[in-house]
Amino acid sequence: MSNTIRIHSFPLSGHAHRVELFASLAGIAHEVINVDLASGEQKGEAFLALNPAGQVPVIEDGDTVITDANAILVYLARKYAPAYLPSDPVAEAEVQKFLTLAAGEVAFGPAAARLINVFNAALDAEFCKTVAERVLGKLEAHLEGRDFLVGSAPTIADVAIYSYVAHAPEGGISLETYANVRRLLANIEGLKGFKPMPVTPVGLRAAA
Template sequence: MSNAVRIHHFAKSGHAHRALVFAKLAGITHEAVPVDLATGAHKSPEFLAMNPNGQVPVLEDGDAIVSDSNAILVYLARAYAPDWIPNTPAGEADVQRWLTLAAGEIAFGSCAARLITVFNAPLDVDFAAATAAKAMQKLEQGLEGRDWLVGDRPTIADVATYSYTAHAPEGNVSLDPYPNVRAWIARFEVLPGFEAMPTTAVGLVAE
C-alpha cells in the first residue's frame, strides 16, 4: 500500500468521516491531514488547487487527487481494498444505488438537518426532516432480512450511508422508528478498525 495516501479532512464533517473511517476499516495506510476551516484553510490557494470547490475531504495518492467523498470511497476500494466493492456488474450497480442515496436524500435530509442544528446553517428544517424520513425508510427496507446493504459483507455502500445516518439524532431526526437501521449501525460500529466521528461541533459548515 502506498505511503503517499493523504486524506485532507475536518473531524466533524460526515463526508470526511466516510473517507477516514473507510481507510481505517480497510487497513489502508494513510495520513489524516486536518483542514482548519475556522481560519479558511479550505479556501487557500493550495487547497483550492486540489479542490476548486473548497470542500473536504480531498484524497492525495501520489499524483492522483480525488475530491468528493463517494468518489474517494470508490478510488480507495479499487486501488487498495477490492473486497469492499463487488466485482460483478449487478453488485456494483447495487452499490452505486446506495451511493446515490448518500449523495441525494441523505445529504439533503439527515446531513442538512444536522447542519441546521449543529452548524446553524440557513436551510429548510421541514424539507430536511421530510427528506431524511424518505432516506431512512429506504435504508430500513433495504436492510430487511439482511445485515448489510449489498451482499453478505460490508461494502462502501455501508460506509457511504453510515455517518450521517448514525448522527441523524444530532439533527433531531429520530432513529427510533427504524429497528433495522439501528441494528445495522450497531454492527457497523463493532467492525475492526472503526473510529467514531465526534458528536459535537462548532458553527462551521463543511461538505
Template sequence: MKLYGIPLSGHTHRVELFLQLLQLPHEYVQVDLANGEHKQAAFLAKNAFGEIPVLEDGDVTLADSNAILVYLATRYDVSGLWLPRDAVAAAQVQRWLSIAAGKIAGGPATARLVNVFGAQRNLAAAQTMGAQLFTVMEQELQQRSWLAGEHPTIADIACYSYIAHAPEGGISLKPYPKLCAWLAAIRALPGFVPMPVTPVGLATEEM
C-alpha cells in the first residue's frame, strides 16, 4: 500500500492517521508539489485532477481523502465501528464527511492555506466561517463525545486535522472547551500520529 501526499496537507494527514489507527502497513511517498510533480503525466495517471492524497492498494488506486477513508473502513475495519452499517448511523457519518469537504475546507483549511502557503484567498471570510462552524460543533459536542455517535468513526478522522491546526489560520480554539476535549480524545487514540505544526497565526500561542 502506498500513500502519496505531503506532511503539511491535512487531507493527506487524515488518511495517514487512519492508516495508523488501523495498523495498516504502507509506504509514504512524498509528492514534490513545489516543482509541480502532481501536474505531471505520471501523477495525473493516478489522479486526473492532479491533487493529493492518492492511495494505491494493489490494483486499486483512489483519490480524494474522504473516499479513501470510506474505502479503508469498508475493506479493512472488520469491527464495522469506523463506518457503521446501520442506515442512520452511516448517514450521520456522511453528514460530517460533507462538512469536512465543505465548511471545514472553506473555513479553517482555507485560513491555514493563506497563512502557511500564502494562497490568495479571503482570510477574514474563512476565519468567520471557521468560528461559526466551531460554535455549532461546540453545541453538538455538549451531547456526546464523538461527532457521529458514542464511539469514534471516520467522521472524526475526516474533521480532525484542519480543526486541530485552525490556530495556524488565525482561528482560536480557546473559546471551545468541548471541541478541544474532542481533539484531545482523538490524540489519545492508540496509534495516533500528529501533523507537523507551522508556527504562524495563533499556533505559537495555542499549539
C-alpha cells in the first residue's frame, strides 16, 4: 500500500475502535491520531475541517476523507480488504443488515447503556436495557450454528457489532445467557491482528 491511513480516534469510543480493529485485522497500514475530546479538540477549526459534525472516527486516505464508522468500514473493505465485504448480492445485503443493526439497536441498547454507566449520560437506563436485551436476543438466535454473522468467514458485519456488544457488561448488560454471542466475540478475538478496546472505569465523566 502506498498510503498509510490516518485514523482520527478516541480510545474509549466503540465507533472509533471498530475502525482501528478492522484496520488491524485487515493488515491495513495505519496511524492512529487520538483526538482530545475532553479538551474539545473535536470542536476546533482543524478537526471540523475534516468532519463538520465534530465526531470521531474520521480517516484520511491521501486526499480522501471519510467520516462515519460504518461508512469507513465499507470504504476500507472495498479498497483494501475485499474479503471482508462479500461481492455476492445476497451476502452483501446481509452484511448491510448488520451495519444497520450496529447503527440502530446496538447503538441505542448496549452502547447507550455503557454511556450511562461509564460516562454518566442522561439517558433512560430501562429503555437502553430493553433494547439491549432485544438486540442480543436477535443476535443469539441468528448465530445458532454459525461462527460469524454472514457466511463462514469474518466480515465487516462482525467488526461493526463487536466493540459495543463486547463491552455491554460495562453498561450493566450481562452476556451470560447469550452463549452464541459470546462464542462470536471469542471468534473475533481469536483472529490474527485482533486489537482490544480498553475497559473503561465506571463513573468516568463524558467529554462535552
